[in-house]
Amino acid sequence: MTESDSLAPPLVPADKSLAEITIKALVLGVVLSAILAAANAYIGLLVGLTVSASIPAAAASMGLLRLFRRSTILENNMVQTAASAGESLAAGIIFTIPALVLMRAWTGYEYGPLVAIALVGGILGVAFTIPLRRALIVEARLRFPEGVATAEVLKTGGIETVDHHTASADADAARRGFRVLIKAAGLGALIKALESGLGWLAGSVAGVKAFLGGKYLAMGSINLSPALVGVGYIVGLNIALLVFLGGVIGTVIGVPLNWLFNGAEIMTKAGIDPGMSLDSLDSHQWAAVAGQAWQDVRRVGVGAMMVGGVWSLISLAKPLVTGVKASLHAYRESRVVGNGGVPRTDFDTPIIYVGIVALLATIPLFLIFLHALGDYPDRVMIASVMTILMLVFGFIFASVAGYMAGLVGSSNNPVSGITIATVIFSALILLQLMGSTGQAATLGPIAVIFLAGLICSAAAIAGDNMQDLKCGHILGATPWRQQVMQVVGVIGAALVIPVVLEILDHGYGIGRPSPINPGAQPLSAPQAGLMQALATGIFGDGIEWNFIFMGFALAIVLIILDKVQESRGSHFRFPVLAVAVGIYLPLGLSVPIFIGGLIAYYIDRHSSNLHEKQRKKQEQTGLLVASGLITGEALMGVVVAALAGWGFSHGLNLPLTNLGGWSSILGVVALLVAIAYQYRKTKSAGDD
Template sequence: MNQPLPPPVVGPQRTLAEITVKGLLLGILLSVLLAAANAYIGLLVGMTVSASIPAAAASLGLLRLFRHATILENNMVQTAASAGESLVAGIIFTIPALVMMHAWHGYLYWPMVSIAMVGGVLGVAFTIPLRRALIVEARLGFPEGVATAEVLKTGGIETLRSGATADEERAPVQGFRMLIRSAALGGAYKLLESGLGLFAGGVSTVRSWIGGSYLFSGGITLSPALIGVGYIVGLNVAVLVFAGGVIGTLVGVPLNWILNRDALLLAAGLDQGQLLDGLSGQQWAAIAGAAWQKCRYIGVGAMMVGGLWSLVSLARPLAAGVQASLKAYQSRKSEIATAFPRTEADTPFSIVASVVLICVIPLYAIFYIAMTDYQYKVMIAGLMTLLMLVLGFLFASVAGYMAGLVGSSNNPISGVTIATVITSALILVSIMGKEGPAAVMGPIAVIYLAALICSSAAIAGDNMQDLKCGHLVGATPWRQQLFQVVGVAAAALVIPLILSVLDAGYGIGRPAPGGDPARFLSAPQAGLMMALAQGIFGQGIEWNFIYIGFILAALLILLDRVQERRGASFRFPVLAVAVGVYLPLGLSVPIFVGGVLAELVRRRARSLPADQARDQTNRGLLLASGLITGEALMGVCLALYVAFIGTPMPPAWFGGYSGLAALLLICLYLYRTTLSEGDG
């Protein structure tokens, strides 16, 4: 954890351009594009990945079109760009719940902008006091921040000295071209699959064996983006997500069918006295779907325990980090301001405190308006504002610390949001009760708070990663913090439009009217938040399956502690398995394949010199990020077409096996290009 810190690329005594007009405009543009891409992939699979590395590669490639672009300017661009990708995670994990529970009749623009803006700004403000403690003193790893710095150093060296080699001069162009090619490949696949209907989006089957006693259902979703997600999160997480899918589908569905046959027949719209021999394939699929809908609550229970365990396990190191940060600020007060180098100049604490105090006004207004005509809305709005300030700072600190330990892509943002939903719902139930208007307004207030805290925590983790990158390249912290806010503002203004388009084109949480029921975006976290909030307020929840999830989580925690004591690299984070249980098995299969590819590449890199291994790692991350970004942006474009033209996407001309063959070729391309020594 305590890694030695090398000197920054740009020393504190040097002054290079950081904030420029072209950097500002490029940062805003990339923030919007990456927000759109992450919205699609997050709603599809319930997982998001850090966009700092592709943002850095895109910045390096585009800024080379201008003269005198600096490494610090590129760093500012990726800082603003990655903010959009992170902020959208906080929104898509929560806000769709309001539409799914019919509290909203669509994705309301100004309420969403307000939630995203306030939550994002507070996420930046809450983590500014933690920068020195977690990055300088605790020296946490911050893997994405370090990797992004390596990309910037590789591509930005010609801005620091003359006499750069030809390979150094070509590095930014090669990285940018690689990113564009893989994005084009991912986008082309999505266009052929969804836009033109050349092949199906997946391969699936449902079979009944042993006279209908054993019900098997399985499949694979054909998606280059999910291959990319698996590649980025790595084999450990990919295996656990797949294991969760196996538990929920291959084990849970047949067991549920054996134990609850009559209830499942009823849920599938069939007569309980129906003879199994006469069931059609479509009816068996309906039974399997009903069984799986029940089993996914095992994932809900595991997420609840996993989220709470994340907080408990972080209590001691988090308290130490906050204490170290306060000591650092106290020591600064006793020293002359000019004694601090440029690379340690954070936003002044007085400004941070003022921003937090100013945010209290829109915070209160958000909750007050959300409670509409509820009798005690003045009191409830005040209570929720207080909870946001207290829990928001706590969970933002947790997210910042976890980003340092496991990275932004593996950061359990869902866990802290689940803890928020449970804590705030229990508090509100004790005050409001479960009867009458409280049963409706209580869950709404809980989801509003969850959206604000999830947005804050997501930005907090991203802010710390970016500040780590800035610390390594020699950026000025207060300028990065300012650009983080710029990225938040840019993304906040377009996220409601993106979600409205995706809902019209695919459907979020349910198929769009007249749309393909096999292609809607499941929004798993939002569905979970809705189930928890409404369940605690007495609207029904599958507690038996949730209790099984509790037991599963406890077993995983024990396994993880054993692995930790052994010093093993393979761990058992609960939330990865829980997400796998909650998602359809078909989504976890390509994620698993991507993780296997990443492991094969990592093993090949063991025999390489350190610089070649680093370059190979960066190539793989760029290619995987390109596949994600390309497919996701094409998905958004197709949703725009459906929303404005009104023509649904065509059915598949051929079966899924042709798409499977194409996906295997993309896997081969990812593997071989990553291992190549050039730009592929």
């Protein structure tokens, strides 16, 4: 976006008023927020990456609002503002709270405490960024790429703007965008239903092979998921390639080396007598050995994520100071100017209300931490300290997240890195206050995860809020109304996220096998696994450091490479967390992500000769197709998980349920169909 674009007047002038918060906008915002929260929870737990939902939310709201006789572009903007909050809040929760189940603090996803964490963290995330709006959007004029892109989508929607005119002469644009989203979602849902629901398609293809008399062990896999192709398309080739590189390091390189140097120890861990001849191992035993070797190597990813999280905080020191200064500057300006005479398009929620919200939040925060600390003797004092930590860290990291959203966008915002740093620092603080013996060894890590969940939710919502406010600034929305709708979206998502997590845990298992359906492939939940390892390890449970030290070294190499690329002005960078997540995940998940990134690169490379209008249409279509594949598969995944929880754990036992080897072939064909659909639908949009 150029500086002239930033200075352009809003689409709807300040002296004009259109409907913004209406009954239908409230209802649609809550419903879409809940739907997108469910979808993002599934995909985030599966692959450890989340993507911005603003554009699919805008397309969905445009399509639905056209069913009514009259709707306005600002009303549409309010719907997408609430809806996109669901995606962001889900990210904040899934990166942290599953750690409580993994460490057996919870037997399941407790509804009351989880809703409280999501609500308080999300609302504080909105409140903390209200003072930043003018400083970062109006004065600093940061890019906020998703906010600008969402505004462009809404402008082409044929929705009423001013004096009953439309934003575009193309009145069918909204219908086309909605159809693209729905058709892609239908394809993703169909493939997921045929795979997990009916068992006709294989979900993955994997193999283990020993060479050189068993001295060289190789394993590989590919997940046959259209949603992961969509994820790769949205994050782009740079991130997709790095995730794939992490998978190669962890599986193609790490597993053979681990087996070569630690074979006897691996066999023991796998429950196999290390004295057995390698020639006598059968296929199941080789699979067990390969799986154990890979589980060890995953800790390299844990080490890299630890360094990546701390490095994110160090590298954000300047933006942190800038963000805090901007917030204080905005506060002083609001006191001098006041609300009298402020144009409608510049009218934020009054700062006094923000202060009241922060003050009132101390009560539920204190009660949340009091609940987390159980019957710990000094729990009142510790809960008070943690309440202060949440308000201080929450404001700082929300400021950073809002600032970084303007620089790199919400999808690339290092929220998980910020949360990793929070876990480390807060655990070290509590360790000094509580010690590591007796009840402290158990309750300390639990309190840390509660704090991490609150801060991660606040930071995720902060970035999303700033993107939505940028979109509103371009369109001419009223800021305080958008901030209210963001809270509405937080409420809608917070009420359903615990139910979705419980369903997914029963159907697949989150970070470990499902207690009800142990035969299912668990969702990886990489960040939550790391949070659990860090919190319990710092409090004395112990961390196996050998592979983690390797991760430290790898992260340092990646940081050096990234700084070299930065000094060269290169667009291709080496963010540590992308590689670290790739190491932690099974290789098979990173392959379709890489394919999606390649499609995005190829489409972008061949769109340079298109006219600007064609290029934008192609870009929007590609994002909607990818978002549809993700949303359709994710929502069907939740449905299938619910069916599994009700006893349908092996499909519906239809005549074709067991297709044997054909299911793998059909699964590959289905993935190829999704790849072709993403490519052809996107490319053809630029040819029209």
